[in-house]
Structures are given as C-alpha cells and as structure tokens.
Amino acid sequence: MIEWFAWVQGVVAALAALVAIGFAIRGKTPNDYTLGAALLVGALLIAQIIISIVAPSMGNEPTGSLLEYWMYLITAVIMVPAAMLWALVERTVMANVVLGFLGASIAVMILRMHQIWFINSA
Numbered sequence: 363m364i365e366w367f368a369w370v371q372g373v374v375a376a377l378a379a380l381v382a383i384g385f386a387i388r389g390k391t392p393n394d395y396t397l398g399a400a401l402l403v404g405a406l407l408i409a410q411i412i413i414s415i416v417a418p419s420m421g422n423e424p425t426g427s428l429l430e431y432w433m434y435l436i437t438a439v440i441m442v443p444a445a446m447l448w449a450l451v452e453r454t455v456m457a458n459v460v461l462g463f464l465g466a467s468i469a470v471m472i473l474r475m476h477q478i479w480f481i482n483s484a
Contacts, residue, residue, distance in 0.1 A: 363410070363413060363414060363417060363422070363424070363431075363475065363476065363479040363480070364413055364417070364422075365476070365480065367409075367410070367413065368410075368472055368475065368476045368479075369476075370406070371403075371406045371407070371410065371468075371472045372469045372472040372473055372476075373469075374399075374402060374403060374406060375403050375406075375465045375466075375468040375469035375472060376465060376466070376469040377399070377465075378396075378399035378400060378402065378403050378461070378464075378465035378468075379461075379462045379463070379464070379465025379466040379469065380462075380465075381395055381396060381399050381465075382396045382399065382400070382458045382459070382461035382462035382464075382465060383458070383459070383462035385458045386455050386456075386458035386459045386462060389455055390455065390458065391453050391454060391455060391457065391458070392449040392450070392453060392457045392458055392461065396449070396458050396461050397446060397449060397450070397461070399461075399465070400442060400445060400446050400449070400461050400464060400465070401442075401446070403442060403464070403465060403468055404439070404442035404443065404446075407435070407438055407439045407442065407468070408439065410435060410475075411435060411439065414431070414432070414435060424478060424479040424480075425478075425479065425480060425481065426477070426478035426479065426481070427478060430478055431475055431478045431479060434471050434474055434475045434478070435475060437471070438467075438468050438471045438472070441464060441467065441468065442464065442468070445460050445461055445463075445464040446461075448460050449461055
C-alpha cells in the first residue's frame with residue numbers, strides 16, 4: 363500500500379458519497395455523475411489490488427495482518443459492482459442513497475486498510 367494513494371482513495375470515496383447523497387437529497391435518480399463516481403472508486407480499488415501485490419516485493423511490508431487487509435480489499439471491490447448494479451436496476455432516489463453509503467463505507471474501509479498496513483504491530 364502506498365500511503366498517499368490510500369489518502370487519495372479515501373478522499374475520492376468520501377467525495378463520491380457526498381455527490382450521491384447530494385443528488386439523493388435533491389430527489390434525483392442515479393445518473394452519470396453518481397455512477398461515474400462509484401466507477402472511479404472501483405477503478406482506484408483495482409489499482410490498489412495491483413499495488414498491494416507489488417508493494418511487498420519492493421520492501422513495503424504490512425505491519426498488520428495481511429489476511430485481514432486482503433479481506434477488506436476484496437470486500438470493498440465486490441461492494442462497488444453490487445451497488446452499481448442496484449443503482450442500474452432500481453433507478454430511484456434510494457439507489458443514490460445506496461451509492462452514498464457505498465462511498466462512505468469504502469472510505470472507512472480504506473482508512474482501516476491503511477491502519478492494518480502501516481500502524482498495527484506485527
């Protein structure tokens with residue numbers, strides 16, 4: 363895990379949550395902005411998978427449980443297409459609420475993955 367990239371991911375996920383909740387408050391259905399923000403969060407998670415595979419071989423070892431880290435990462439990656447599929451099928455204001463909770467959940471999960479990688483003692 364690269365520290366600055368983790369912070370970028372967390373900020374992007376939080377902004378995606380705010381965008382989706384903002385559209386939900388205005389009574390809008392899912393659109394390119396909310397689905398695009400979720401897609402960007404998913405793309406950053408895929409990049410995080412690649413970084414997480416390469417980082418240990420470059421000397422960037424996690425200090426916490428690698429299994430716990432990967433379970434957070436895999437769960438986060440699975441959540442994105444599930445929420446996007448929900449938003450595409452339902453097409454109501456509540457789908458934007460789901461996308462908002464997705465962004466907030468991913469932001470918290472990224473923070474926890476950061477703690478596992480950098481802060482926990484082995």
